[in-house]
Each structure stands twice: as structure tokens, then as C-alpha cells.
Amino acid sequence: MMSAVHFGVATADHQCEAFDPRYPDIRDEWEKLAGQTPRGQATDFWNRYQEDVRLAAGLGCTMFRISLSWARIEPEPGVFNQEALDHYRDVVRAIKEAGMEPMVTLMHYVWPLHIDLLDERFPRRFHAYAEKVAKELGRDVRWWITINEPTELVFGFLKPWWQHAYRMPPGLSADATSHEQMESCARLMRNLFRANREARRVLKEHDEDAMVGANPLILGIPTWIQNLMDYRAIGISSLEHLASHGHSVARRTAAKKALHSLLGPIPRILSFLPTVLAADWWNLGLAGKLAHFICPADCVHQMDFVGFDYYWGIRPYHLQAIHRLLDAGMGRFDLAPVWCGALERMLKRYQKLFPHLPLVIVENGSVVTADGVSRALYLEQHIQVVEQAVAKGVDVAAYVCWSITTNREWGLPAGPGTDFGLYHVDLDNDPELRRQPTPAAETYRRLIAASPTRAARPTSPGRAARPG
Structure with a gap:
């Protein structure tokens, strides 16, 4: 029997809720210090969530992903804001x-x-x-993401040589050595695994049927390269080994910097790919394949589904496009390589790695045009891959398109190259923040309606049964 797939859309608190000076988060401070584009009003989802929920329902969606603002909910240590919790209950x-x-x-x-x-x-x-949160919302929510894209958070502590600054907060001091950066990454990884375990335990205590997971961002790189990186990650045996590994990479940096002007992107590719951070370390840890100093034994298998985000990828022998994958990580989405075949490979990979768990594509989507491919065509190609995988017996529980509307893309200027929205919002010039349908919205509606695998809507406001 084929699994039933929830098709959905998503938002995120910092990207869609208007800034409230009473509750700044780490990114508000980061954007200010770095001179990046602040979120401002964003799409004002805090006040206009009902409109966006109606739009999603009109597309035929049966899942809607939101995120909670921890800064709003706990503005001071141990002090919880009931007004914010009540608001999120209303949204749910x-x-x-x-x-x-x-x-x-x-x-x-x-x-x-x-x-x-x-x-x-x-x-x-x-x-x-x-x-x-579980006490306040647990009765109304079954599907949970503990930590969004944990694999990306390391770049708040690691600065590759080709970047002039840390990509995201909090950043280390300007004179932090490669050893200190890798040591910080190891501490972060361990803390994230432990935090995921703690959150899952408490959510399951409030609802034993809760489906709890996370969504690492996965790059669509050739299988042989992915296997090599994963093999190296699995071989890391101690913190000293990890730190010395980072140091050996750093020792090669000076030469690669010197070659950069001659060889273009090749030196930075050779700097990044050999590191453990380029591996699929989150899922390797949960599968019990990493050393316990990174993923403690009691953190293994702390998941109820295999979630992941996939946007961009390259064909097996198009290695010259790898640099565009790295550029996408810096916000050059319009040039990012589009290849739906990598999504097919990931679904097969995770079915093999976690044979008894459903798979959830937590984020997939595109800017207006990437690699010459329109957002509408992008969705057609990737959803076709999902349909084919389900027909072959892969248990896909959900596909969530990023995103329902334009949003603030992490300090980047608003424009076609940073707009992932099915509904366009002119964030800078339209004081009414009108939601305008893009061609991709109609495409997504049509694809959902035609899908032989789509999950039925819940028959009542109560909790729906597990698809499949």
C-alpha cells in the first residue's frame, strides 16, 4: 500500500513575523551589527496568519509548518510569556x-x-x-521539528578562508584559530544532539504519538563524494582527532588561497569537502555511526521520522557546478544548480539508513528562477520524483514547499533571487503587504489535486491519523 503524503507549505518566525523591539532574537542583533537587511515588518504573519492559512488551504495543502519565536516565549531566563503562547495556540x-x-x-x-x-x-x-511549549500546544500538535537545519548552525562557529565573515550568528572572535573553530563545532554538535534528545523526550511525555524530528540541509552532491565524506566523518574518533583534522585542512589553506586566482573555485572546494562538516553528520549521528563524543549514545535514534531539506544539486559528472552549491550557501540562489535526481537519491538513501521510519521533505522550493528553471517547473520536477518514489514503496509522509509567501531571507535584500514565495509580497514597497499569487501557486495547487498519493484532509478539527 502506498503511503499518503501530506503536501504543505511553511513559514518561519524571524522571516515572517514583524520585529518587536521587546523581543529581539540573536539574528536581529546580528543583522544590525553586520549591516544586513533587517526583517522590519516582514510579511506581518503575526497579525495576518489567518490570511496565509486560508491561502494554503486553497492550494489543497494538508500541512502547514510554522516556527515559534523562542525570544518571544522566553524573553528572560525562566520567564515565559503567556500572551505569546496563547497566540501560537490560536495559530495552531x-x-x-x-x-x-x-x-x-x-x-x-x-x-x-x-x-x-x-x-x-x-x-x-x-x-x-x-x-x-508542550504543555501549552501539545494537545493540538503532532508533528514537531526540534531544531531547524542543525547542520547549518556550525557556520556560526566556522569561517572558511574564502568568507570575510561568519555566515550566521553568533560568530567567534576575529583571531579564533582553526583548532578553536573545530573545537567549538564539536561542542555545538554534541549540544544539538542532546537538545534534540531532551525536546523529543518531553514532547513524547506529553503525547506518546508525537512525531518528532529535525531537518538537516542536504546538498545534492554525487554519491561517491557523499560516501567519501561520510566515511571520513565516521572515522573521527576523538575531539583531538577532529581538531587536528581541522588543523590539517587549515595548513593547506595558504597554498589554496594562492592558487585561487589561477584555479577559480577548485581550492575552496578542496578545502571544504574533506571536512567532517560537509558530511551528513546529523543523520549519521542519529543512526549511531558517529563517535559518542559528537553524538552521545543516548542521543542515537532520537527521532520519529527522517526529516531533511533539499534545494539544489548537481549531476554525477558535473563537478564543475559544485562551486555554485557553495555559492547558494552564501545566498546566490539564482545561480544554484537545479537537479531533481539528487532528491530521488536521498529518498533511497534514507529509506536504507532508517528502514522503519517515514521520510519527510521538510523544505523544498526555489526562487523565481534558478539555473534557468522557473519555480513552477522546479516544483513539477521535484514532486514527480516524490510521486515516483512513493509508487516504488518509499514511505514519504510529507512534502513541504518553502514557502507560502515571500519572506525575509536572512539579511539579504528582497528581490527575485531571494524570493521563495508561492505568493509574492513586495516587502519594501507595498505598505499593505498584499499576497499576490505567482504562477507556481497554481502549479502547486494543480499538482496536489492530481496527486494519487495525497493525504486526505482531517475530517474534523481534531488530530488526523498517521498517513498511510
């Missing part, structure tokens, strides 16, 4: 009343200013936050 119930399953993310790239991800107390702090 609006989603359910519209016939969709809410998927709720606890931490989507941002956290309160009083939180330190490297602090050994971070997992306990995350536990307390998750426990409060």
Missing part, C-alpha cells in the same frame, strides 16, 4: 480548523539573546522551553 488551531496538520518548529535558526548554544546548560534550557 486556525491551521487545524482549515483542515491541515500543523508542523511546529521549536528553534528555526534564532534564539533569545540570553541563550548560548555552546553552554553545557543549553540542552537543559532547551528542555525547559520545550516542556513549556
